[in-house]
Amino acid sequence: MNVTRALARQPMIRFLGKRNTPSQVDHTPHAHPASPTHELPSSFKSYRQKAQQHGPLNATPRALVGGHIGGAAGKALGPIEAGKGMYFDRSELPERFQRLSWTQAEIDAIESGGASLFA
Template sequence: MNATKTLLQGRQPMIRFLGKRTMPAKVDHTPHPHPASPTNNLPESFASYRQKAQQHGPLNQQHGFSSGGIGATPGGSLGPIEAGKGNFFDRSELPKRFQRLTWTQAEIEAVESGGASLYQ
């Protein structure tokens, strides 16, 4: 009943480790810039970083949430809502060749039946 023990008795692992495992005596945990950083330096503080950071627009705008809550300024003052040249908000605004194709009745029935209607 102990077939597994019998099979594993002569097993030799394929991986071999060289030497004893050792941990380094000292590890440097001081912050440093990422090797691919374009500036190769860290920001002076989080506040100075936040002044220059962008996430869906500048983070340092002084209207909207910080000056009295949501709705403190009209939406029109936040900027244009038209998509720029070459940008589209929805697929239906694209040229006809890029728009969604309409489904045929046969395709709808095939999806609803799980494909079984194709093999009658």
């Protein structure tokens, strides 16, 4: 019977140089580099006035029955409209960006697993 030696695990990655952490890190809030306005909102309340998520977030108290969305009809929450140059669905895009219809050859190729392309 052969005896196996226990080998020490050696990581495959090697770091160059000594590990060092910065002495000072700036933790002040700043706007995301890709934000459209490049500025932070002045308060959470002002942010909520402009934000939309599945409808306007600044609904009036009478539209929020029971203190939550869903307690009233969606019509009571106000209109949901996309901004200029924004679309909610792909079918609203110009025709060149819409989905193409499948051809019969493509449908046959998918149904046969690609075998119909070589038959």
